[in-house]
Amino acid sequence: MAEIALGSYPAKRCARSTHNRFDPTAPTLGPPDPARQALVDAGIAFEAAVVETLAPTLGDGVVVVDAADWSAAVEQTAAAMDAGVPVIAGARLPNVNGRSGAPDLLIRHGDGYLPVDIKNHKTLDSPTRSTSPRSRASVQVAPLSAPGQIHTVTGLRADSGKRREDAMQLAHYTRMLQDLGRHGGELIGGVIGATDLTAALGTAQGVVWHPLEDTLARYDEEFALRLRVAEAAREGRELVRPVRISECDSCDWFPHCAQVAGPDDASFAVLTGHLSLPEWRHLYDTVGDGARLTVEELAGVDVEAHRESFAALGQRSGLTRLANAVRRAAMTVTGVDVEPNGSGWPDVPTADIEIDFDIEHDMDHIYQWGVRIRDGQDDATARYEPTVSFDPMDDAGEAALADEFADWLEAVLADARRTGRSVTVFHWSPVEIHKSAKFPRVAAALAGHTVDLMAWFKAEFFARTSSSIKAVAPLFGFDWDHEDSGGLTALLRIEQARAGSVEAKDWCLRYNCDDTAAQAAIRDGLRALRPPGPAAARRSDRPPTPHTPSATRS
Ligand code: SF4
Structure with missing residues (x-):
């Protein structure tokens, strides 16, 4: 039987996933869903972009391992290390003591090398340096032009969650380099991430170096467990x-x-x-x-x-x-899906004109101001009236679109004033308000008319599910038109829509329409669920009172 060799991820992941991978009776995993694949692709593109900047920055000081075959790449890496190349990109290490690994970069240090990973995520809590004399924060950083020249910068702090995860992988490479007699001695590992390091280095990109002493003990324990789990799973036993x-x-x-x-x-x-x-x-x-x-x-x-x-x-x-x-x-x-936090059933907010509001945005710009408007609580009157652009978006285009939406909203409000009707704009989470704030006309029109329905729901009710709209709305029988509805998919779809796909444009409209309709469905569902009688209680730890069956499960 072939020797088990685990890569750098298992020690930081759930041990059961290692079991599944080596369990001969476990199903074969299919490809990841498109949204998750998009994240992987973005990570690969980020790494490639960083590596591309190394050659002009470091000249002869960098070797990019480019052999397609794994064994040849291992040999190329070893040759570069033998030659003492300062930076080796795309390194491949030979399997050693149950470990396999491919550190993104190896940096010459002392008589050996230190590992560095390239990660498309932030590396610091904040890119802004604290000037408080009481700040104890500090990080170790180095510029990309000299990644081994490490110095300490005060007033900045590494992102603790990311550091914890990244350090486990860096510990893995550290142990491999040690076992191969190639380690540079100092127990640190670096990450080149997406945080702008100008405040630390005077240049945006660089290496954030993490101490690994504490992590190594934890890593050793977790890695040893996963080796045992893998061995057992392969033999048909189950340790976790x-x-x-x-x-x-x-x-x-x-x-x-x-x-x-x-x-x-x-x-x-x-x-x-x-x-x-x-x-x-x-x-x-x-x-x-x-x-x-x-x-x-x-x-x-x-x-x-x-x-x-x-x-x-x-x-x-x-x-x-x-x-x-x-x-x-x-x-x-x-069999209860949702129950009030207090002793009575709360009144659900209403208005003469109810607008359900949901924006869609990419990394930089709002491209869709989605609104669904109805007369009071009569859903038969609901109209979806988005202000949307499928053109490539820049700052000017975004501002023009926001103005168009402001025109629409101001007209609705003016008409409501004329006819003496109240207007409430519902949104699920504060994002709509935060993002709208940079457009003064939109912000002014919304002021005094908005209700964060998610905040209200969480204050008044406790749900068996999370408070994500995708989890709450189905409790009231609402479902999205598309199985692959989600924020990451929306980002993929808007790119396809901008490239001219009619099907993607239709998806963007229907997805956003559903996000607005879901809010109305939640309010209507909560009203329908209200037990008869004044301020009736319905808690899973109290005797159940009559309720509308659609809101509970059989
Ligand atoms: S328990 Fe299963 S689903 Fe959960 S993280 Fe582990 S392997 Fe994945």
């Missing part, structure tokens, strides 16, 4: 069960893991507000039988009894998340 954590939301193995866990599994039954792996492990061990914990068992958990043990796990808001998980488990068991 699937447990739903936040990582599952973007994991291609999700359908398989959900099936393996089964419909009664507590972690997979809780759709949002996920607990961490140590928190779930504690519950599986103390409430379940170690391997399994049912949703009924979770629903019966006495939250207070776990106060000390959750505090000992040291994770932020642990007890609050546990209380919410227990509440959601109870809702799952009793």
Whole structure:
């Protein structure tokens, strides 16, 4: 049997994904969905763009490993290291001690090399340097022209979440270089990311260097576990069960893991507000039988009894998340999708003219001001009237489009004033208001008329699902026209629409129309769900009162 060699990702990812990869009975994964593939492609393009800048910057000081064949690339990398080349891009290392790896860059340091990864994400908390004398923040950075010349800059802080993840990969390469006798000695690794480093370096791009001492101990433990998991899975044994954590939301193995866990599994039954792996492990061990914990068992958990043990796990808001998980488990068991936070059923906001508002934007510009307008709560009167442009967008085009939308909105408001009718503009999340603020006419027209429906919903109700509109609206029977509806897909589609695709233009219009219609469906659904009688309560932990069946599950 071939020796197992794991790359740089497994140690920072869920151990069950390693099991699945080596389990001969696990299904073969298909290609990632287009939106996720677009992220991968963007990362590859970012890396290529950075590498392209290295040759003019470093001249003879860089070698780009370009052999197509892996073994040839390994040899090319080794030859460059033997020659002491200052920067090696696209490096390929030989497998060693169960590890395989391809660090994006190797930087000459001492008698060896240090690893650097190129990542299309931010590297610092903020690109703006703090001038406060009390700031203890500092980062180690180096310019791209001299990536090994590291110096400390105060007033800036590395993004902790990204650093934690990146450091695990850098630790992997560090161990490989050490095992190969090629490491430069200092336990640090670098990232070239998307944050503008002008405040630190006087130039936008450079390397942010992270200390790796602490990470290496954690990495060694996690990597050793995954090697054992892989060996066991290959032999038909199972060292780790699937447990739903936040990582599952973007994991291609999700359908398989959900099936393996089964419909009664507590972690997979809780759709949002996920607990961490140590928190779930504690519950599986103390409430379940170690391997399994049912949703009924979770629903019966006495939250207070776990106060000390959750505090000992040291994770932020642990007890609050546990209380919410227990509440959601109870809702799952009793078939309740949404319940009021208070004792009575809140009044749903209304107006004589209801406008549901949703903008679409790319990285730089708003290209679609989507509005669906109706008379009061009569959905039969609803008209979708977007202000949209499928032309390539620049600042002037965006401003002109915003003016066009302001014309529309001002006309609606003027007519409402004339006829003595109230107008409310609903939007789901603050994004619409934040993004509109840079257009004074739009901001002025919206002022005093808007309701952030998501904020209102979260203040008044507790949902079994997340408060994403894509999760809440289906609770009231609303569904999007397209299976692939989502923000990342929208970015792909607008590019296709700008290139002339009629089908993509139609998708953009229908997707945005659905986002507006969903808000009306939520308000109407909540009104319909209201139990008869004044201020009636309906909580999963109280005796159920009559309600409209469409809002609960059978
Ligand atoms: S779906 Fe969740 S449990 Fe399964 S491999 Fe992915 S992250 Fe792990």
